Amino acid sequence: MGRRVRSRAVLVAAAVSLLLVLAIVLGSRGLRDFDSALIPYTVATIFLAFGVTYRYLMWISAPAAWRLFRQGLRTAFSRENFRRAPTSLPRMAATYLGFQRFLGARSHARWIAHQAMFWGCLLAVAITFPLTWGWFTFTASSADGPGYEMRVWGFKVLGFSSSSFFGWAMYHGLDLAAVLVIGGVGYFLWRRTRDRAATTGQRFGYDFLPLLALLTISVTGLLLTFSEICLHGGGYEFLAVTHMVSVVFTLVYLPFGKFFHIVQRPAAVGMALFKFQSRSRGEELFACRRCGTPIDTVPYLENLRGTMRDLDLGFDEWAEYCPRCKRVLRGSAYLQHVKRGFR
Template structure:
């Protein structure tokens, strides 16, 4: 029988990931109890959302642990953290890491090279989801609450972990933004997800390779959560609460299913993206070094520059970890790789049919 990959202590990656994910979920439960002051600030109506976030934590940590168990991801993460925590890199380029976090992780400028409209739609979804998560998760866990300052006035107090942070007037601009932050997030998400859905219905290139479960379900989930959330506000402000209970259940179901789906679908790239920032920093800092590892390696066939010696050696190390017997191919540019593969096919495969 083939050997089963195992980690420290003889545990397989799945068993180790299950243990780590269980520990993370337990820590979240403890944080919910402590942050809500022994559940005194916890809203029982939000129990389904809280349970979904616990499942979300388990799923994200489980899959992330399994992901970094693979040689390529483990090397990516290790070298990324090494570059981010390097005192030499901080001394030579103190603004490199903050700049890459802002441009690569926050504003995702690399998407602009594909399409400005695609970049704008992605930004709308990103900031809309970030705003919604920043509001929903702490409220769900009972970490911050809004309480009326008096029985008659419009004043409210915002408390975090039971400590009053500031007071505000619910009829003022700040009060409107605080109470309608999720509506603003929904408008951003609907705009971005709607554009992507329109593109996947009209663009032939997108239609050719798309999969319903991987490409369309995430967009439909975001649209459902956002639309049902706006309908709750519409019911409250226009319909005097008509149909509110049904819409609340529908919205809750869409949110819970989306959170449970997140670790196992396309949304998981949100969790993986920060590791790529570390790798970009590794590539950037290796180009600025004075030692030979920072030199740009040329293709062994055509002489065109490929990447730094440090980056190519990192790639070769990953290929050796995977027991691929052709790691020297990392020293060829993509065009020469295709030429060499074509030549090998012509001499070793096609001629055999003559």
């Protein structure tokens, strides 16, 4: 079973990587717009596509994830969802994935730092990935003027003056992204050295390495601009290679470390939709068999019991009792069977 799942994951991941190669060739007009100086980055994104697909398929093949994946997809694309609550999916995607409101409930400082890091990374990805694939090109519209054209897949999308504020922002988008990321990473690194809750059980490879990788990318990226403006290109080659190595390492590492939560987080939307659909129908929640306290929605509990049976956890009927009743019943049984002196 494990071997079959792995072989299937490898095949699908290879197919996705090939599709990306095809999209790069087509999107860069037969590689005419492709910048060969960016080849290491392009290769890293192809590895990334392979790694993320492989890891994702391995992840959802586990019983609990597989059941939730099916239920989430089924709910998201069900006719009932589109008819009854058509805005629920985009709304939940925006609150969970974009604005990450749940992080605010954990800590306001962490929420702000994570938002800075998130939008910084998103901006950087939106600029660099299409550039390395040859999908975006910037060309001068005339030989002597400040006019520039941005083309996507060879089609002109917009024209702007390179001396305007918009032009400045276009050419310094990555610098802005780096500033956002450095702010967020700085806070999280400080927290990882000071906060006892964060330092408990932390691991270098899992908790520090991703932060150090983002910091290296951002700092070397900013230094490239610094070198260009202030040092007349001094040390540019060294910085460019360091920047490239750190980006390639991060992209290849992404599917296997802490960064994988980026790929996993949409499961929160699927789970919330799955529970929301039952609630929006006005169905009663499943109540604890002993005390009547609402536990969760009926489909959720059936899904959990199915997961427990898949895993050979033969006490799935116990899920129909609330946590407090489980403890009280265990206490009563201990009192009756084990140690009467407990009274």
